[in-house]
Amino acid sequence: MRLLLLCLLLQFSIMAQTTNTALEPLRSEPPLRVGVIGLVHTHVHWILGREDQGDIEIVGIVEPNRELAAQYSLQHGYSMDLVYNTIEEMVAAKKPQAVTAFNTIYDHLSVVEYCAPRGIHVMVEKPLAVSWEHAQQMAALAEKHNIHLLTNYETSWYGSNEEAYDLYHKQQAIGDIRHLNFYTGHPGPIEIGCNPEFVEWLTDPVLNGGGALTDFGCYGANLTTWLTQGEVPLSVSCITQQIKPDLYPKVEDEATIIIAYPKTQVVIQASWNWSHNRKEMEIYGTHGYIFCKNGTDMIIMEEEAKGPYDHQAGPLSPGLHDPFAYLSQVVQYGYTVNPWDVSALTNNLRVMQILEAAKVAAQTGKTVNWQEFFGS
Template sequence: MEKNFIARIVLIVVLIFTVGFAYSQKLNVGVVGLSHDHAHVIMNQYKSGEVNIIAIAEPDNGLKERYKKAYNLPESIFYSSINEMLAHTKPDAVLAYNAISDHLAVVEACAPKGISVMVEKPLATTVEQAEKMKVLKDKHKIQILVNYETTWYPSNQQIYSLVNSGTVGEVRKMIVHDGHQGPVEIGCSKDFLAWLTDPVKNGGGAITDFGCYGANIMTWLMKGEAPVAVSAITHQIKPEIYPNVDDDATILLEYPNATGIIEASWNWPFSIKDWEVFGVKGYLHAKDAQTLEHRDNKVSEKLSLQPVIYKDNLAYLSAALKGEIKDENDLSSFNVNMIVVKILAAAKESAKTGKKVKL
């Protein structure tokens, strides 16, 4: 009886220590902007106890009040600007959910204070913005990371692993489809649409919004190698809905021994984010986050997925801040995403001039 009692006490102490340790390991983050609908993801992570949001910078009172009510957020954590927020708080990192063109301003405010930043995809709207970020990143020794939904797909992670293990041989062609019916059609918020459909604030329409996914995973699979040249065509199929930006884009990436095709659209009958890889010995198709198929000239099979190391952006960000991640070819890494910005810039130039753009 006494032994069982002692064992129970020890177990309780261990559990208390474990829970306390886990809680102490939660990141204390600042959030800049709430106009990106992806901000609902971090809010739900907050609600489920995965992260501490210690400060939010949002100048729009109406938007602030909607989030405050929806997620039961205290008034004390809200600030009208990032400078005000950083004058009163010191978050472990800042996550940006504002217009892509405003990412640079977030880095300019955070970098001198030694605060790392994670932005929603893509990194920037122009190469000039991305280069300014790199100067600040290197000078102040911070990390600038980019969050994509597809980074956390187990199917995509396994494609990378299988290609590197030689399962399908050397890569010859990659095809990525990313898109949906359109941001208006699927019900994106008015705050999100205000900049998502702006050629300056978003840097384009579907070519930016969805073209970045393909550029990101292809650069990753090619181990940070930029394509030799980029060609692109865009369409404005629904000018009455999207008068200022493209709503359909096809981007062709030329590598020395491979080709990448990115199909990005706001004109499809359903939402899709898939990835096909053709190697000299076989074919892999990540149909969605949880479905991966393999084919060669003998078999066609659905593969079981292996556990991922980082399940989401918070797990990755935490590891990055601790120095546990050293790979400069990660999907979220600055190096890969600098190339993504260059690919998108070249694609927009190609679509405008009708000419191939060499990198």
């Protein structure tokens, strides 16, 4: 499996040297035929409630829970004729070009196992998998059958994050990165009113791969890997707590991950104990900083003498503005997925390594040495 990862990194690095194609008009081709696998992940409302932009068409939905499917049918207006009990039935009847997985994280592997040999591209909700072991199996299948395997994060579509990347990499506005801080999470899935179908698996260590560590630690790991362009960590440390065992008896609800790089330290605070919903990023360079408070609001200091200023980030380019437009561009028009892009498989394999090391560090109470643990 280690050889597989090295081969994937080499392949995607070669791909990254090619010039990306210009975005194609969204309606120059028939819409991408997309199947939705599962309705138990409430992020599914994103695709179900998305206005018709002409770039994708939901041709089938897989959800054995007919009551849940009917509830969402009333809410979003799709026909129950689109709903199938199994992926086998849906694929045979509708022949999608791609699927989006909104089932449990554990079941991401089974989606890829079925779709990859049939040439069906897959986009999963974050994180890529429940474990490094599952992630490697998924990557091997995607490579063998030449499909795109993408991972969707809400933060991938924040204009603030995109502008922060541009300020750092292209404008070199703050110098070299020394510190990255991430504050991700909310008061808790039960506290914010997540539906029972979601809470049932989100708080299960097998089906979700963990609790807050998995649920929100992945955001910081993903953005760090993007901002550092795949720099290999030196070590990973992690402390977890179970502050609310009465609500979450099986998993941690608090996690702090520390990732050490040769010249950068990353702190990810992933929590179901925040006072409010938050996905914030702080980038500290050698002579400036960039704070992304949400998808649009930013505070930037390029030089201490000039002081900080507020900035409002603009939207992302049409065609790259949300996961489903992006999926259409990649599958239909050959938009290049560079190896360390936020949705890319290579990036998300690294994310799974970070999460795996964090789990081990939390369980053992010892810092995980990257080279000793992964061998590279």
